[in-house]
Amino acid sequence: MTNNLYVYNTLTREKERFEPLNPPFVGLYACGPTVYGDAHLGHARQAITFDVLYRYLRHLGYKVRYVRNITDVGHLENDADEGEDKILKKARIESLEPMEVVQHYMNRYHENMQELNLLQPSIEPRASGHIIEQQELIRKILDAGYAYEVNGSVYFDVIRYNETNHYGKLSGRKIEDLLSNTRTLDGQSEKRNALDFALWKKADPAHIMRWSSPWSEGYPGWHLECSAMSTKYLGMQFDIHGGGMDLLFPHHECEIAQNMAGYGQPSVKYWMHNNMITINGQKMGRSLGNFITLDQFFSGDHDLIDRIYPPMAIKFFILQAHYRSPLDFSNDALQGSEKGLLRLLKATGEIDSLQPGPTSSIPVNDLISSCDKAMEDDMNTPVLIAHLFDGVKWINGLSEGRHTISKEDLVKLKSLYHNYVYDVLGLTKSEAPDPGKGITGDLVEMILQLRSDAKVNRDFETADRIRDSLTSLGITIKDKKEGADWEIN
RNA sequence: GGUCGGUUUGCCGAGUGGCUAGGCGCUGGUCUGCAAAACCAGUUACAGCGGUUCGAAUCCGCUACCGACCUCCA
Helix, strand or coil, rough: CCCCCCCEEEECCCEEEEEECCCEEEEEEECCCCCCCCEEHHHHHHHHHHHHHHHHHHHHCCCCEEEEEEEECCCCCCCCCCCCCCHHHHHHCCCCHHHHHHHHHHHHHHHHHHHHHCCCEECCCCHHHHHHHHHHHHHHHHCCCEEEEEEEEECCCCHHHHHCCCCCCCCCHHHHHHHHHCCCCCCCCCCCCCCEEEEEEECCCCCCCCCCCCCEEEEEECCHHHHHHHHHHHHEEEEEEEEEEEHHHHHHHHHHHHHHHHHHCEEEEEEEEEEEEECCCCEECCCCCCCCEEHHHCCCCCCCCCCCCCCHHHHHHHHHHCCCCCHHHHHHHHHHHHHHHHHHEEEEEEEHHHCCCCCCCCCHHHHHHHHHHHHHEEEEEEEEHHHHHHHHHHHHHHHHCCCCEHHHHHHHHHHHHHHHHHHHHHCCCCCCCCCCCHHHHHHHHHHHHHHHHHCCCCCCCHHHHHHHHHHCCCCCEEEECCCCEEEEE
């Protein structure tokens, strides 16, 4: 199988030709959420980025196993030996069993992902279900001499590892710099070095989430689950590992170290990272408290949001920026995206009703190759979308008889839009609550019929009065040739 | 402080040496009883200074400003 796909590999900081280890199979692992709160716009970007990659690889003909984990064990609030597990904290605040918290937010996450029309991953492993695998990896790392046990906790020996490997090769750091910049935190006495990170933590008496192990009753370290689960489901070596840029260091750096130490080989061929979403120029994040959840977008229930934004508008907004660029949230930008999306979807739907002619007045093949090239160039969705908009002008022109298209080209054009708009980008017509049903809809239809009658009688005064009244009620009339359409604002 | 990245037209956002990115907005037009919607057209910017080059938003240097990571974070 051949392709011309190039992806930016964080490891080499270059765009590299994508060549799977075992074609036609592709292993894709993406870091999913820690389920202790509602998903926000940043989660959407991560999920959308790798959903499009998954869809695109499938479109190219690969058989992809897409693994996206759910972190349900919880991490500590900071890297010291104290702090509180986030899920535990949430459970305490909400008076729930930790697994109730996990289940609740996991369900909500899945709902949001479905609303964004994302495909379900092939496997969605949970950290809590892979304690044994994680312990086995700890055993391997201990046996290899890259970890040590202290008081029932096991730590990764970064200094030792760095003697034969480069700790920091993914994030472009040198261990000397890291050492000189490490902050002194309390409670690090157990570690030989501040850079060392936990593989297993002994649980203090108040810690509810705990499992038995050869070292202590405790819980796995913060970076271990991804190493253990990616290996279990994708093998010792796999093609792509993705996640948000904020996971680059230390999370992914630690993963690399764990895999090298435990399995003796690098696990990932291409590391891909999506950039952050910013709000007023600053990263949107849970720890910064400046995030807007997806449900808040969908319901319009947030001070910074002017109105309701349907899931597809959010998705299109994200796709109109390249995944490696930061993307700044604003109401204007979001509203612009929504309008553009409607235009694109409308034209895409119109292709089905186009009639072919003897010849084409538009270069369909050029459009196809431009679209293909955009995606091949590190999944450049904004450029792809720009080309699709060029085609929208043509489609409209075809509808209005300003252009002609051959039968052969029409088939190509149709499959181009279906492939990219629906299959690869995963856009759908927004499933807005249909106002055309129920008594409200019937009433509006009845009123519009009265107006229509008035128009036929050239009683425009009455017709306009009806329109003005409806407008003041927040109902917009859209007169068309076939009759009036309407929508509630 | 260290490392990395960014500064593009009213807004969002592509683009890496010469050719209009695109979307939204705005302006004009077509259609329509009028308006809206829809469609069409127009809307040429690249932080500052210096350098390389026949030619730079695009390469190099400096300055200013912004951000990310360095602690959990998509």
